[in-house]
Amino acid sequence: MELIQGEKPVFEAIIQGLTPQQIALLKAVAKEPSRFIMSMNYMKRHHLNSIGGIQSAAKKLEQLDCIEREQGATGGRWRVVDPLLGRWLTDYKSF
Secondary structure, eight states, X not given: OHHHHHHHHHHHHHHHTSOXXXXXXXXXXXXXXXXXXXXXXXXXXXXXXXXXXXXXXXXXXXXXXXXXXXXXXXXXXXEESSHHHXXXXXXXXXX
């Protein structure tokens, strides 16, 4: 908890530089890492608007090193790079 609180200003700065679609995707991936972020079920569960919007948001978040696609046994699952950011997004931050 203290570690996350210490990083809170950094996390808030990251969020402030993102679009609403990027924030929604980042939060979705933090809550539910998945290979299928562009599936209709995933989009509905996480209130994501469009496949094009997800593609664009994923590309930008990947460039910013916020999310990445895992290799190996997980078969390309998208996940948040920083586990503390992921936890902050799911446990402490409401949008």
